[in-house]
Amino acid sequence: MRLKLELKLVEGTTLPCNYMYELSSCLYKILNEGNPEFTSWLHDSGFCKGKKTFKLFTFSNLYIPRFQIEGDRLRILAHAIRLIVSFYPIEAIDAFVIGLFRNRRIEIGDRKSRVMFEISTLERMPEPEFVSRMSFKTLSPLFLEEQFSDSRRTVHLQPEDPKFAALLHLNLQEKYRAFYGQEPESSWPETRLHLLSVPKAKTIALKAGTLQETRVKGYMFRFELEGQPELLRLGYDGGFGRLNSQGFGCVEVMVLC
Secondary structure, three states: OEEEEEEEEEEOOEEEOOOHHHHHHHHHHHHHHHOHHHHHHHHHOOEEEOOEEEOOEEEOOOEOOOEEEEOOEEEEOOOEEEEEEEEOOOHHHHHHHHHHHOOOEEEEEOOOOEEEEEEEEEEEOOOOOOOOEEEEEEOOOEOOEEEOOOOOOEEEOOOOOHHHHHHHHHHHHHHHHHHHOOOOOOOOOOOEEEEOOOOEEEEEEEOOOOOOOEEEEEEEOEEEEEOOHHHHHHHHHHOOOOOHHHOOOOEEEEOOO
């Protein structure tokens, strides 16, 4: 399930440039107001497979038609902005989630600056047809890292790295196991990645300005995937790569002529 929100400015005009963590916290707060048990599960457990947990929802960068960067702040010069929020389809929660976002105000920011928005328009977007070959455009940075079992060292991978596609496929398989509670079919093909643009790095600071600050390097780019439609659907609805519930890996389908 995918929702397009139009947000109208009510109070304030300045956001932190690194607003992803604050926006994620805001979305959790909205869900918590409607059903604390659901959000407790979503925040603390989600879908589990072994020691790994997948929330299976994601959101886009804020689409701001006009803005100005002022140091570590982003001044909004438009009257309204847009946001995409995408959940893996769970019929039991669809109506409940839509109701939570309808006709309400949300506040995003940190101690230095905050902006109050009103959700003026809420649209449930139609689901695309999922086939074995699809093209996507990132709406938020796509992040993958290689973790080394013999140490705590990790490497943030570039999409051009040969390991990137393999880890993307493994990540989709792990999400499938967590969501469905079963193994992917052995006959399903490996997910193959073809870049359609030069990836642009975007480093995001999560919990910026705190002792818990973490810097994550993701990439914005266009790409084509060949693979099992069920896995491509998982990536579209719940996010590709890692840290999806913190605003990474949200994509839209591209229609190529």
